[in-house]
Amino acid sequence: MNSYLELLKAKANLEQKSYSHNIELVVLNNITTNPIKDYLEYNCAVNNINIDITFGDYDNISQNAQEFDLNNKIVLIFWELANCLHGLEYKIDSFDTEHIYALEQKIQAELQLTFAALANASLVIMNRFTALPFSYLQTQTGELEELAIRLNRFCEEHAPKSIKWVNTDKCLVQSGIENTIDFKGYLKNKLLYKHGFYMSYMKLIQPYFNAVTGQVKKLLALDCDNTLWKGILGEDGFDHIAMDENTYKGQAFAAAQYRAMSLGKKGVLLALASKNNEEDVDKVLENHADLTIKQDVLVAKKVNWEAKSENLKQLASELNIGVDSFVFVDDSDFEVQLMRDQVPSVETIQVPKNAVQYYVDQQQWTNYFLQLNESQEDGKKLDQYKQNVARSKAEGKSQSFEDFLKALNLELTIYKNDEQLISRMAQMTQKTNQFNLTTPRYTEAQITQFVNDEAYDCFAFGVKDKFGDSGITGLCIVNYVDENTAHIDALLMSCRILGRTVEYRFLEEVLTQVFAKTQHLEGSYIVTKKNAQVADFYPKIGFQLKEQSETMTVYSMKKATFAAANAYNYITLHYA
Amino acid sequence: MPNIEEKLKEIMALVFDVSTEEINEDTSPDDLDNWDSIGSINLVTALEDEFDIEFEEEDIIEMLNFQLIKIKIEEKIEA
Numbered sequence: 001m002n003s004y005l006e007l008l009k010a011k012a013n014l015e016q017k018s019y020s021h022n023i024e025l026v027v028l029n030n031i032t033t034n035p036i037k038d039y040l041e042y043n044c045a046v047n048n049i050n051i052d053i054t055f056g057d058y059d060n061i062s063q064n065a066q067e068f069d070l071n072n073k074i075v076l077i078f079w080e081l082a083n084c085l086h087g088l089e090y091k092i093d094s095f096d097t098e099h100i101y102a103l104e105q106k107i108q109a110e111l112q113l114t115f116a117a118l119a120n121a122s123l124v125i126m127n128r129f130t131a132l133p134f135s136y137l138q139t140q141t142g143e144l145e146e147l148a149i150r151l152n153r154f155c156e157e158h159a160p161k162s163i164k165w166v167n168t169d170k171c172l173v174q175s176g177i178e179n180t181i182d183f184k185g186y187l188k189n190k191l192l193y194k195h196g197f198y199m200s201y202m203k204l205i206q207p208y209f210n211a212v213t214g215q216v217k218k219l220l221a222l223d224c225d226n227t228l229w230k231g232i233l234g235e236d237g238f239d240h241i242a243m244d245e246n247t248y249k250g251q252a253f254a255a256a257q258y259r260a261m262s263l264g265k266k267g268v269l270l271a272l273a274s275k276n277n278e279e280d281v282d283k284v285l286e287n288h289a290d291l292t293i294k295q296d297v298l299v300a301k302k303v304n305w306e307a308k309s310e311n312l313k314q315l316a317s318e319l320n321i322g323v324d325s326f327v328f329v330d331d332s333d334f335e336v337q338l339m340r341d342q343v344p345s346v347e348t349i350q351v352p353k354n355a356v357q358y359y360v361d362q363q364q365w366t367n368y369f370l371q372l373n374e375s376q377e378d379g380k381k382l383d384q385y386k387q388n389v390a391r392s393k394a395e396g397k398s399q400s401f402e403d404f405l406k407a408l409n410l411e412l413t414i415y416k417n418d419e420q421l422i423s424r425m426a427q428m429t430q431k432t433n434q435f436n437l438t439t440p441r442y443t444e445a446q447i448t449q450f451v452n453d454e455a456y457d458c459f460a461f462g463v464k465d466k467f468g469d470s471g472i473t474g475l476c477i478v479n480y481v482d483e484n485t486a487h488i489d490a491l492l493m494s495c496r497i498l499g500r501t502v503e504y505r506f507l508e509e510v511l512t513q514v515f516a517k518t519q520h521l522e523g524s525y526i527v528t529k530k531n532a533q534v535a536d537f538y539p540k541i542g543f544q545l546k547e548q549s550e551t552m553t554v555y556s557m558k559k560a561t562f563a564a565a566n567a568y569n570y571i572t573l574h575y576a
Numbered sequence: 577m578p579n580i581e582e583k584l585k586e587i588m589a590l591v592f593d594v595s596t597e598e599i600n601e602d603t604s605p606d607d608l609d610n611w612d613s614i615g616s617i618n619l620v621t622a623l624e625d626e627f628d629i630e631f632e633e634e635d636i637i638e639m640l641n642f643q644l645i646k647i648k649i650e651e652k653i654e655a
Contacts (some may be wrong), residue, residue: 003625004618008590034614035621188633189617 004035004195009406011245013044021049028056028064028114029078032191039198042208049213057172059083062110065117070411077112077126078206080192081148082134089134092143100143108154114484115159121210123372124163125205128152131170133181135190136569139492162371164208171200187273194325206369217347217368218321220263221312222256224274224281227351229253229292234434234495234530252359257292259362268369269299269319273311273328277494277532278303278435302496305399307499308335327368332469334499337496341404405500405568408465412505414576415460416513417451417473424472425460428492433530435503437523437537438491454481456489463497471495476510478521486514488523505568507541515559522546524554540574580627580653584646587626591619604641619645627653 001007025040027033037053044051056064061079082089084107092100095519118124129151130142155165179196186192194203210216225232227517230242230253245254264270270293274281279302285295299319302311308328316323324345328338331351339348347368352358389400413422429442450456459476462469474493480486493503514521523538525531527550535553539545542562543555588603589596592610605611611619614637620631623645629652631639639645 003622005587005590005625006621008587008622010591032614035618185617191617194621391606553627 001199002195004038007038007149007195007199011038012040012046012129014045019045019048021215022052023074023209023213024054024072025068025074025076026054026064026068027076027078027103028061029080030059031078031080031186031251032058032063032189033078033084033193033302035191036198036201037195037542039202040323044209047206047210048216049209051209062113062117065114068432070121071123074122074123074125074209075121077124077477079127079129081129081131081144081151083190083192088130089464091146095143100147102149104424106152107151108342109201110210111151111155112158115163118163123208124160125160125208125436126155126163127168128155129259130169131416132172133177134175136172139186145268145399145485146210149321165203167202167296168197169202170204171197174200174203181210184298185365203367208372209371214536216325216371217268217327218325219269219271219315219319219327220260220365220369221271221273221302221315221346223308223328223335223351224276224303226331226417227253227329228257228260228272229284229290230355230408232495233276233284238280238283238288241284241288242290243288243292245292249355250525252355254290254292254465255359259265259365261293261297262295263366263369266369266371270297271299271315272303273308273330274303274455275299275305275308275499276303276514277530280530305498307338307342307422309339309346311344312339312346325364329365331441334465338404338468341407342401344429388499394434402570408467408500410500410502411463411464412502412509412571412573413576414509415462415504415571417458418460418576420449421460422447422451422474425458425475428460428472428475429490432492432494435488435498435534435535436528436531437488438490438529439492439528440490450477457513459506459513461493461502462473463502465500468493469499474503475504476507478510478514484519486518486521488521491523501568502571503537504541505571505573508564509573510566511557515562519559520556522554522556522561524552524553579650581646583625583626584649587622588619588642590616591622599642601643602641623649629653633637 002012014442027036032468034055037055040051054068056068060429062075065075085103086090095103129148131142131148135142135145142540157170175196176453180193181202182191184195185194214498225241228243231240235240242250243253243257244250260270267470278301281301283289299308300315302308304311304314308330312326312328313323316326327347327349328336328339329349329351330339333350336348336350339346349365351477352361369486414529426442426444426447429440447458450458458476461473461474464470472495475490476488477490478486479489491507511521523543525535525538527535538555543557545553546556585593585596585599586601592608592615594608594610598608605616608615620636624630627649629649631648631652635648639648
């Protein structure tokens with residue numbers, strides 16, 4: 001939203017309905033702030049709040065505070081220092097000390113009257129005094145800045161502790177002075193602030209409205225790979241994930257861990273939600289030297305290959321708190337969109353691709369968990385919650401997952417014996433650990449040989465959905481051993497594309513192709529430390545067990561028993 | 577310029593929180609509850625956003641109804 005007009009349009013497009021929460025707000029001001037009404041109404045509607053706004057008279061704060069019925073209302077106060085006297089910003093440095101002192105006494109008296117009248121309000125939000133819009137070009141600290149400092153100190157000493165103070169200088173930094181301060185509007189109509197200011201201001205104060213309506217988040221669910229640490233544990237390995245705060249690469253991720261822990265200290269529950277092998281993540285939690293966040297601060301770990309939406313719903317029922325009190329952080333577009341689609345009440349934060357941006361954005365995490373009375377909270381409830389998790393059992397899955405997949409517009413592109421992809425295919429065999437049935441490591445020369453050999457077929461594939469293209473992420477190499485028999489020499493895919501049934505659709509197509517040439521197909525699962533997740537892949541798709549040893553299991557399938565199930569028709573398939 | 581007329585109608589409806597049917601050539605501050613001094617300021621801000629123009633104080637004084645505002649916008653765009 002880049003202008004007031006765009007905001008008005010967005011507001012007009014909101015569904016006309018009654019929201020679950022109601023607040024009554026009184027705005028007291030000594031400058032013109034009326035456009036804030038539209039910003040307040042829009043932001044509250046988005047946060048499921050009906051807001052009823054009354055404005056006090058222009059420049060009549062202390063008297064309005066006495067007269068208005070503020071009982072159980074929220075009061076928002078814009079007390080603009082520069083407008084305490086017409087033209088104060090350019091006059092004050094010409095005043096003598098007594099003059100400034102008299103002015104200060106008058107403002108203090110009005111502040112006292114106002115504070116005394118606010119006792120019954122449910123919440124008071126007031127801006128700190130600032131001279132920044134009128135002093136940012138000036139080298140030395142002027143009288144207006146000095147006065148702002150003294151008045152802020154006075155407020156600290158005399159104001160009720162319940163007042164929430166907002167530093168509007170942050171709005172100027174967030175949106176830039178040219179987008180926040182309207183000097184022309186100020187000179188014409190005392191309209192000092194413009195669009196960028198109100199947008200940033202709403203970001204700063206909305207958490208208070210959410211808190212006063214009980215919409216406070218309680219749990220932070222964190223993905224692991226590229227969220228708690230840089231890199232993918234299953235692919236890069238224990239030694240190559242980064243979270244060392246003394247390296248540039250790791251620092252943003254170390255910061256994320258500290259940010260999470262400081263929330264934990266305030267009583268926010270912390271959980272992991274990661275698609276990984278549980279033992280791999282446990283090993284990191286127990287032994288990784290660079291790790292800051294430790295097992296004992298986590299209320300639960302949902303580390304498995306199930307849908308994260310299901311994991312979080314299950315966790316909510318285990319903890320007996322609403323899933324709408326969850327904030328979920330993940331780097332994957334897919335996981336974030338899936339969560340928004342499946343459990344829209346979970347607040348999602350997508351980790352930016354740029355680690356520096358990630359580091360900066362983490363400042364905002366705490367906003368979701370803002371409480372009106374922070375001291376009431378502590379971290380001791382963690383143990384109780386942990387017991388809840390231990391007692392609870394897994395519950396059934398949502399029915400609508402398939403509908404979600406259908407809406408993804410999945411597209412599978414198969415590349416058969418494609419010479420262009422030789423280096424990518426070799427790279428995949430070298431890098432893929434988890435979804436990898438036999439884990440062969442091939443060089444480009446070997447792959448070149450397979451591509452050109454009649455006795456081999458190399459099927460690579462790429463997946464696209466409405467959120468984006470994952471690139472070439474899977475490979476199956478079939479070896480025709482003799483006239484009637486073929487072996488699946490390699491079958492592997494990147495874990496980031498799993499969870500969308502693409503693996504089944506791909507293999508169904510490969511089998512259709514292979515059985516056009518042969519009668520009998522074998523596939524084996526060779527055990528490694530990392531590929532446990534595919535141990536039962538072949539039986540799952542209808543292969544029969546043939547031989548089994550500790551390190552290897554061989555499965556087979558006859559052409560007669562194979563029939564394409566066509567169960568995955570929502571995935572469009574074509575050849576490159 | 578029918579486009580300006582349509583856009584103006586749409587913006588006035590948004591700012592004053594009424595439907596476009598309630599606005600015609602003669603609509604003036606007397607006809608709409610929200611068209612007070614604050615409403616005028618909001619309208620000017622929104623029109624400046626939409627048409628990328630800037631109004632002066634004397635322009636605003638002359639913007640007494642829909643028709644006059646439309647003429648003002650046309651002048652500004654041509655200038």
